[in-house]
Amino acid sequence: MTFLLVLALWSAAFWCHECLQPRTRSSFPRQAGAVSVNQIVRALAPCLALTLCLFQDPALGIFYWLGLGSAAGLSTSVLMAVLKQKRGLARMSKTPL
Amino acid sequence: MRETLRVHMGWLHSWVGFLAGLLLACIFASGTLAVFDTEITQWMQPEVPLTQGTSLTPAALQAAAQAVQAEEEKGLSAFLTLPSQRDPVLRVLHYDGYEFVGTALDSTTGAVFPARETAGGQFFYNFHFSLRGGNQPGVQIVTFLGLCLLVAIGSGLVIHIKALWPDLILFRPFGARPRAWVDAHLIMGVLFLPFIAFMGYTGTAIHARALLPAESFFPSHTATPHKKEKTAPKGRVLQAGPLPPPLAPLIAQARDVLRSPDGNLILFTPDEVRIFKSDAFGPFLTRDHVAFSRKDGHSLRSVTQSPPAVATMQLVRGLHYARYAPLPLRWLYFLSGLAATTLAASGLVVFLMKRRRSSGEQFFFRIAEALTMTTVVGFPTAILGIFWVNRCLPAVFSGRAMMEINLFFLVWGLCAAHALLVSLTRHAASGWRQQLGVLAGAGCGLPLLDLVSRSHAWAQGASVFMTADALAFLTGLIALCALLKLREPAA
Amino acid sequence: MSRTKSPGMTASSVQPDTRKNQKRQAVLRRLGLLAVVCALSFLTAHLVMLDAQRLPFEDMRLKTDLGGMVIAALFPVLVLVGFAGRRHWWGLILGLVACGSAILAGILPF
Secondary structure (H helix, E strand, O other): OHHHHHHHHHHHHHHHHHHOOHHHHOOOOOOOOHHHHHHHHHHHHHHHHHHHHHHHOOOOHHHHHHHHHHHHHHHHHHHHHHHHHHOOOHHHOOOOO | OOOOHHHHHHHHHHHHHHHHHHHHHHHHHHHHHHOOHHHHHHHHOOOOOOOOOOOOOHHHHHHHHHHHHHHHHOOEOEEEEOOOOOOOOEEEEEEOOOOEEEEEEOOOOOOEOOOOOOOHHHHHHHHHHHOOOHHHHHHHHHHHHHHHHHHHHHHHHHHHHHHHOOOOOOOOOOOOHHHHHHHHHHHHHHHOHHHHHHHHHHHHHHHHHHHOOOOOOOOOOOOOOOOOOOOOOOOEOOOOOOOOOOHHHHHHHHHHHHOOOOOOEEEEOOOEEEEEOOOOOOOOOOOOEEEEEOOOOOEEEEEOOOOHHHHHHHHHHHHHHOOOOOHHHHHHHHHHHHHHHHHHHHHHHHHHHHHHHHHOOOHHHHHHHHHHHHHHHHHHHHHHHHHHHHHHOOOOOOOHHHHHHHHHHHHHHHHHHHHHHHHHOOOHHHHHHHHHHHHHHHHHHHHHHHHHHOOOOOOOOHHHHHHHHHHHHHHHHHHHHHHHHHHOOOO | OOOOOOOOOOHHHHHHHHHHHHHHHHHHHHHHHHHHHHHHHHHHHHHHHHHHOOOOOOOHHHHHHHHHHHHHHHHHHHHHHHHHOOHHHHHHHHHHHHHHHHHHHHHOOO
């Protein structure tokens, strides 16, 4: 249960981080005050996740925190890509090569 | 093009990454599987029931001690691993030069399980750090590749540093094909950077002495040569010791001192019985042990504290080997290992995509494509091949462990030959599709084979069998998806 | 290949050749630099491993382990810095300084 919560916190932090990027603004329009909320969540959620991990397992908590963070980042990025595709924006990106 | 630092580092990253990545992807993949080496061995020895507890009877220990002595009489240095939560079996093992192999005993009666001979998960563990090439040149090559990995990570960071923070989770799988591959490479590299850098560093540090031995490359003529003591080769003994005293009281005493309730390791020398603390209790890979006399069983000494320098190395080893990790953390190690494998594989693909047009698909490009195909598709096919061979060969076939390994390399070699043939005849695209088809078939067919072979009852240790089969099936599905994607015209 | 323009050649046919030549030279320069930097870094790492034998521990394995930890950190940094610092060859100079330090550490009595 704690690990699910940690995963959710990390995902929220990554989601807010992506929402704060200028390129995402057009696909996910922001409301007034959303920037500060996103910034706060981005800063606090990983700290809270770390606290939970250390509370759950003081010796190995840091490893859970890092591992779950990577997993959450990966899943959030895939989710974000799918959502953007649904909104028909993915193909607007230019090819790098 | 202006020679900026980024361009300069890009060149280094591309070439070091590609040349080292061809083998690094295999090292990452085998390391990922080695996280579950015990479970793979359990899958490959379905005759060994996994429903026993961790308790031991004096009769079982007596049988194990006799088995150890019998092995010593054959010149093999045997040791015992006691049942643990992860592997509830009493095992008598010896080192065969590559893997720890041996018999599994019932922890209640001491009867030997009629388990099939197998390389098991130990093969992947050995391949991970030595490519099954021994200390020289196997470990040396892997250590050198570890240094290359660290250089590639450093140069990759320099290239990507500006976009690191804003593009932290940017992934565009539905964009143009090259964009999607670059994004996959970047996202794996960035999100799993702590794991990959740490594992790369610790793995290299642990075996650095193999690459750079502590003897001078410029030998002085005045120095007297070291007098070598007569020692047995690794895994062998020069003389067998007496039958050890009853082990049950010694184990109880050692567990009390070491505070290690199960899964201990017992080593035997002609004079001593050494009971070691289990590696499962904490990230320090300690060598804490209690030594007893082999003649009468009286306690000789106990080693339970390490100075800081030793403890540092124990931590480095412990974190890399991950024997301490409970199941959820083990899965995180596995996931991170998969990410590292994906990072290397996607890097290889990006390298080829970038040069396909500019190289005019000349000879060297075609060789590079063949090697990439061998790594990206051929290696997983060979891995699945070893699982297939395990179920297809008769259980009582003698020398079947070696046969499994030989067939692994045969399948991999065939994939390499096929890749070379199709690439050199300019049919690489169909070569990719053919190999992916074989991989998809091998992956999706493995659960069926496991079911049809009726090698085990599904009620016993079902989670091990179902998870392994499910992962093989998933690999097959991914290969199938890639195959279908390759049939589509490029975006 | 001659670098002088032959009178009959048009600019369009010369330019790709020149560019190819320049590219080849750049690659050769990079390869040369990388080889020198790797050789220097390897020598430094070897000397560090020899220096590690002077650490005040009884266990030989521990000494090589600690030497290995230093090498695993130092070698990639030396290669990267040596390869990155091209202007005025400061990368190579840094590599030489590191190598010299390792030699001195081996010679000087502690």
